[in-house]
Amino acid sequence: MKISLLLTGNELMTGDTIDSNSAYLAQSLKDLTLVPYIKKVVGDDLSLLVSSIKELAAVSDVLIVNGGLGPTVDDLTAKALSLAIDSPLQQNPQAMAKLEAWAERRGFVITKSNLKQTELPALCKVIENPRGSAVGFHCVHEGCLIICTPGVPGEFKHMVEASVLPLIRAHGHLDVVSEITRIRIFGITESGLQDMVDAEFPDWPAEVELGFRVQMPVIEVKLATIGEQARGLNALWTEKFCTRFSDYIIGRDSTRLTEALNTALYNQGLTLTTAESCTGGLIAAGITSEAGASRVFEAGYVVYSNKIKQHTLGVSEASLMSFGAVSEVVVREMAEGALNKSGADMALAISGIAGPDGGTEDKPVGTVWMAWGRKGAISARRFFFPVPRLAFQKTATAIAMDLVRREVLGLPTNVDYFSELKKKRA
Amino acid sequence: MKISLLLTGNELMTGDTIDSNSAYLAQSLKDLTLVPYIKKVVGDDLSLLVSSIKELAAVSDVLIVNGGLGPTVDDLTAKALSLAIDSPLQQNPQAMAKLEAWAERRGFVITKSNLKQTELPALCKVIENPRGSAVGFHCVHEGCLIICTPGVPGEFKHMVEASVLPLIRAHGHLDVVSEITRIRIFGITESGLQDMVDAEFPDWPAEVELGFRVQMPVIEVKLATIGEQARGLNALWTEKFCTRFSDYIIGRDSTRLTEALNTALYNQGLTLTTAESCTGGLIAAGITSEAGASRVFEAGYVVYSNKIKQHTLGVSEASLMSFGAVSEVVVREMAEGALNKSGADMALAISGIAGPDGGTEDKPVGTVWMAWGRKGAISARRFFFPVPRLAFQKTATAIAMDLVRREVLGLPTNVDYFSELKKKRA
Known part of the structure; x- marks a missing residue:
């Protein structure tokens, strides 16, 4: 089945808006083992829209038009479709009823601009849009299913799941x-x-x-x-x-990693403290990016230098001298120190070489030690992420958070993360 | 002048790769007060590429083709252009010389796949690509300037600035x-x-x-x-x-805000410490996202609860009780405490209400106090960012970093940030 996509909007042409809708649609079509055939993007230009609809409908089984459904003069999709399929614009009773209900709920007066959104090509059927004022619509023209959808990403995504994919399935005689x-x-x-x-x-x-x-x-x-x-x-x-x-x-559903960590801690009535060297605060920032973080997080320590690791967390000079800052001994002492200082139930400590400099033969750039656990029950693991600095910091942060989540839930923490990548490298 | 864009690559159609090249090009064309006319994206499909080149060249003054220049069988741009403009593929001596130099520098043997990259339509002239193995090329066909460019963003961006914009200027008889x-x-x-x-x-x-x-x-x-x-x-x-x-x-040039802050500190021989409540470590993480951060940053404190503000930084219970955690008095005490604890030359402290909960009539969600400076010379300001939690944290982080940068450089710190947005809201 050939599915094409026509996006319209001046803001897409100027690069001021990055189009995320077509990637979303493509990922959704993947589930039907379909890949879009042609994607075309044009500005708010009526004759270009008309010719593009004709051209794409002629070579596709399905054409999804995205954008141009709003109330302003530069929203041209209904008019362009009307001309392209030779079906006059007329007030659609279903669209009108939807608009009246929408305006009433918000206490809005219906303007002439709003009324424009109810004028659809006579051949078209309405698609519900519970998220916005503009309905979608669809018709079949010379064998091509044409579906017009709103440009607002939240409205579009909802319509894809609720209506566009079912319409495509029905057109292609696929089961629902x-x-x-x-x-x-x-x-x-x-x-x-x-x-x-x-x-x-x-x-x-x-x-x-x-x-x-x-x-x-x-x-x-x-x-x-x-x-x-x-x-x-x-x-x-x-x-x-x-x-x-x-x-x-x-x-x-939509669970984030930070959310999963915080929820696990909260459900067990636990608080966490962090002692970060190479991630420089990124773990604490992740935890506190979630609303309600104060229920599980009170204190984080960014201990970037050896001196501060000693003074703030009581890491011993002897350990730093003998084993170096990126070592099991030091990262365990960081975790114990953070527990003592903060009074938290659990600690997460991390020390590594983010690069680009600072690596040695024994401990190349990308080496990182993590320690986590309760007082007297600290575990530690060494990892190696030979990737650029920012990717190193993000990867280490995510894995460190996942280890604590597992510890809290009593899941194994010896999981082989991204092992398939290591096999590729090997 | 009508400028169209044809992007090719299966990875663009499946949504696995987000296209950033066309937004970059559009932003560059803005400088010439030009907006792209049509953008079309297709997979690695020879006949579709040929027809798309013909179609777009017929209605445009300039056609920029992006992608499909690589050495593999699914890289079809040269072949498609050859068919579209009826100009046979032949080995281009300039492309060959470039490939030989490229292979020699890297100690690579030239493979048959590499040789494919030197076969261009006879009509075409080569465009240098110092960043990669594939050259670009261009020709004029029935009045339309056709420019073929690499899909790798770094290579594409360089070629846009160095060659594509000058070619467009020349074709449109614009001054260089x-x-x-x-x-x-x-x-x-x-x-x-x-x-x-x-x-x-x-x-x-x-x-x-x-x-x-x-x-x-x-x-x-x-x-x-x-x-x-x-x-x-x-x-x-x-x-x-x-x-x-x-x-x-x-x-x-390409100075980042974090880089500007770290450079300012380094040039003055100063170190900074951070005491963060509402930003939860985001400022420390920003500073340490830059290589070489250890020269200016040793210690950061994420003091999310009142208890930890007291225990870790010595904020007084009386201040917390009288003024609340989001107050000038407390944020100043946080800064002084961080200076004392860390031994750093300068401190940056921040405390605010990121939301969605926790606001009051006096201090609504979005209220934030920042304090910064040297020992005995701390300044403080109150801000109000009534935006969602993550935007609040990012905005507060950026402004806090900028205030320290200004303090270090002796610039005024009473700047009216984003005042035009406030006027809009008012």
């Missing part, structure tokens, strides 16, 4: 989705996950479509059951998937 | 750019800056094009002098601009 489960994964790449699923679940049923979406540092996995008859399969395969990948699952 | 100055600005929005320039420099000469590019949280301002005869005007208007906007200038 009867169940969806979303699982959040950390510690394995998208391609690593795909390879493992392919290798270990040769009997994965076609009725349960598996989709992946990268939302750094997390991957969202979507299990979509296709067809009413397959209803019930979702729960079974979700369980199989979760059992196999339990090492990497941080939650369901 | 004789001088360029880039100035980095913080504390005013792009549109605020544009409005002030329009209002205060009515005599700004057309020969000195002024361009803006947002690189959060900084804005890059580009002064480009057009034409050989205007040479010399750049220095004069750069000086006028810098004098008027001295309050907002953090440096030249």
Whole structure:
């Protein structure tokens, strides 16, 4: 099935707005094993819109038009479609009812500009838009399903899931989705996950479509059951998937890694303190990026120099001299020191070589030690992330947070993070 | 002048790669007061590439093709152009010489795949690419200038500045750019800056094009002098601009705000310590995101709770009780405490209400106090950023860093940041 995309808006042409809608749509189409055929972007130019709709509809099975549904004069999509498919604009009763309800809920008076949003090509059917004032609409023209959607990303994304994908399925005589489960994964790449699923679940049923979406540092996995008859399969395969990948699952739906960490701490009634060298405060900043962080986090120490590691956290000079700042002994002393200073229940300490300078043969740039745990029960691990400074800091931060999350939940902390990347490098 | 853009690559269609090249190009064209006409994106499909080149070249004065120059079989741009303009592929001596030099420098053996990169349509001229193995190329076909460019963003951006813009100028009989100055600005929005320039420099000469590019949280301002005869005007208007906007200038070329702060500290031989509440470590993380941060930064304190503010930094219980954690008195005590604890030359302290909860009538969500300075010479200011939590944290972090930079450089610290936004809200 050839699916093309026409985006409209001057702000897209000037580079002032970065288009995230088409990447979202492409990722959603992946679940149907479809890849967009042509993407075209034009400004708010009526004749260009008309010719583009004609051109793309002629070579595609589905054309998704995005943007240009607003109330202003530069919103031209309905008019352009009307001309392209030769179907006159007329007031659509469903669109009008939706507008009246929308205005009433907000106490707004309907303006002439608003009324423009109810005038659709006669051939078109309305698509609900619960997030905004402009409805979407669709029609079939010479065999091509044309779907017009709003440019506002929140409205667009909702419409893709709720209406666009079902319309495409129906047009292509594909079964509808009867169940969806979303699982959040950390510690394995998208391609690593795909390879493992392919290798270990040769009997994965076609009725349960598996989709992946990268939302750094997390991957969202979507299990979509296709067809009413397959209803019930979702729960079974979700369980199989979760059992196999339990090492990497941080939650369901839209769970962030920082959110998963804070929630785990909160549910156990625990507070955490941080002692950071190479990540320079990034872990504390991650934890406190979440609303309600004060319930689980009171104190963080950024101990960038050896002198401060000694003075602030009581790391011993002898340990620093004998083993160096990036060592198991020192990172354990940092964790113990942070526990003593803060009175927190748990500590997370990290010391590494972010680069570009400071590496040695024994401890090259990318080497990092992490220590975490409760008083008298500190664990430590060494990692190696041979990537540029900022990527090193982000990777170390995410893995350190995940280790604490696991510790709190009683999960194993010897997980082999991103092992598939190491195999590639080796 | 109608400039169209054809991007090619399967990774762009699947949404796995977000296209940043076209926004970069659009921002560069802005300096010529040009907006792209049509942008089209297709996968690695030869017949679709051929028809797209023909179609876009027929309706445009300039067509920029991006991507598909690599050595693999799915890199089809040269072949597609050859078919579209009916000019046979042949080995280009200049491309071959470039490849040989490139391989020799790296000690690589030239493979058959590499040789493919030297086969260009006979009509085409080579464009140098000092950043990669694939040269660009261009030709004029039925009045349309066609320019083929590499997809790798670093290579593309360099080629845009060095070759693509000059080629477009020449094709459109525009004068060449004789001088360029880039100035980095913080504390005013792009549109605020544009409005002030329009209002205060009515005599700004057309020969000195002024361009803006947002690189959060900084804005890059580009002064480009057009034409050989205007040479010399750049220095004069750069000086006028810098004098008027001295309050907002953090440096030249690609200076980051964190880099400007660290450089200012280093040049004065000063070290800084941080005491953060509402930003939770984001300021320390910003400073230590820069290589060489250890020269100016040893210690940071994330004091999220009142108890820790007292225990770690010696903030008095009486001050917390009388004035609250978000107050001038407390934030000054935080700064003094951090100076005492760390032994640093300067301190930066911050305490505010990031939200969504925790606001009061007196101190609504968005209220923040900052204190900065040397021992016995601490300054403080109150700000109000009524924006969502993450935006609040980022804005407060950037402004706090800028205040210290100003203090170090002896610049005024009573600057009215983003005042044009306040006027809009009022």
